[in-house]
Amino acid sequence: MRNAGDVSCKATIPVDLESEAYFLAKEDGIVAGIALAEMIFAEVDPSLKVEWYIKDGDKVHKGLKFGKVQGKAHSIVIAERVVLNFMQRMSGIATLSKAMADAAHPAYILETRKTAPGLRLVDKWAVLIGGGKNHRMGLFDMVMIKDNHISAAGGVNKALKSVDEYLEQNKLQMGVEVETRTLAEVHEVLEYASQTKTSLTRIMLDNMVIPLSNGDVEVSMLKEAVDLIDGRFETEASGNVTLETVHSIGQTGVTYVSSGALTHSVKALDISLKIDTELALEVGRRTKRA
The missing domain is CATH 3.20.20.70 (Aldolase class I)
Structure with a gap:
């Protein structure tokens, strides 16, 4: 089967949809991998804008939003899993360390x-x-x-x-x-x-x-x-x-x-990256009106 790219994104997300996603800590721990995450986002789409409210090595508590990424929703979702794979593993190691x-x-x-x-x-x-x-x-x-x-x-x-x-x-x-x-x-x-x-x-x-x-x-x-x-x-x-x-x-x-x-035997720190649904819907509505 030929590699058709991210078929899930292609099927569900308009190519030109702009959105914002936030990083959410789902348990207490030490965050690591911020610098690496920025490299991954830049590799997927250099136009993505990433902003952090903490730095590598800082402690987070369950429920804290500690960063956000803005840009094409396609690019955000494509980068999501790779970014989280590294950040969750690195944060788990940093927390135990x-x-x-x-x-x-x-x-x-x-x-x-x-x-x-x-x-x-x-x-x-x-x-x-x-x-x-x-x-x-x-x-x-x-x-x-x-x-x-x-x-x-x-x-x-x-x-x-x-x-x-x-x-x-x-x-x-x-x-x-x-x-x-x-x-x-x-x-x-x-x-x-x-x-x-x-x-x-x-x-x-x-x-x-x-x-x-x-x-x-x-x-x-x-x-x-x-x-x-x-x-x-x-x-x-x-x-x-x-x-x-x-x-x-x-x-x-x-x-x-x-x-x-x-x-x-790393226990990954539970971190998620969530699309801001309200913002995505509003941008989508503006796009359709235009």
């Missing part, structure tokens, strides 16, 4: 690479808008030695040594993080670092908290690991991080807390 960033303080909240395919930059943008910080952007801008790297290299010290040699040989300077899962591995990393000039900058403390029946976590192992490191390297807590647990984790002294939940 804000809540987790506040709860994690004084630690910083980070997202991970567990993002929607093709939307990594958008998802990470939303985390920043919500008050979180970005982890590495990809596989190219930071060395991150994970469990599989350690297993393949033959141990954590061998993996670290290989990374140090690789960076030196290729004259590369970038952050280096190594994952540890036990206190013994933390000791091993610290011993290596005490005997060698290393490029290591951060130690990940993975799954060092124990989930409790009340939804919180027991953090004594994580706290002990942070105390062992004693500020020699940045620390990052990972695993079992939720909105319910992040406060306890953030109080242990870790530098960062990373959570895949920020982006891998």
Whole structure:
């Protein structure tokens, strides 16, 4: 079947009908995606005029009209779904990021690479808008030695040594993080670092908290690991991080807390874009009289 464009619009909306639509928050949250929405409207129809009453990162309450778009009704309706898809997703991420960033303080909240395919930059943008910080952007801008790297290299010290040699040989300077899962591995990393000039900058403390029946976590192992490191390297807590647990984790002294939940299972913020029916009818009547 050939692509005939938006057949619903063609069938129901006069091509020359001018109208106005408003953005409506249908629940409380943090709005994100305003800048991206403007790009989408401009791509669909550069003549559309968009006006906002808030900015990215502002809080909205249910029932608030926080922006409007004016122009051809055809163009508004064609752009509507794409704009809302991005804004709802980004606002959902920003809303959770804000809540987790506040709860994690004084630690910083980070997202991970567990993002929607093709939307990594958008998802990470939303985390920043919500008050979180970005982890590495990809596989190219930071060395991150994970469990599989350690297993393949033959141990954590061998993996670290290989990374140090690789960076030196290729004259590369970038952050280096190594994952540890036990206190013994933390000791091993610290011993290596005490005997060698290393490029290591951060130690990940993975799954060092124990989930409790009340939804919180027991953090004594994580706290002990942070105390062992004693500020020699940045620390990052990972695993079992939720909105319910992040406060306890953030109080242990870790530098960062990373959570895949920020982006891998997003609850979209309910936002709608509604045509101003009365205005559309009035414009339609004037058009017919003319």
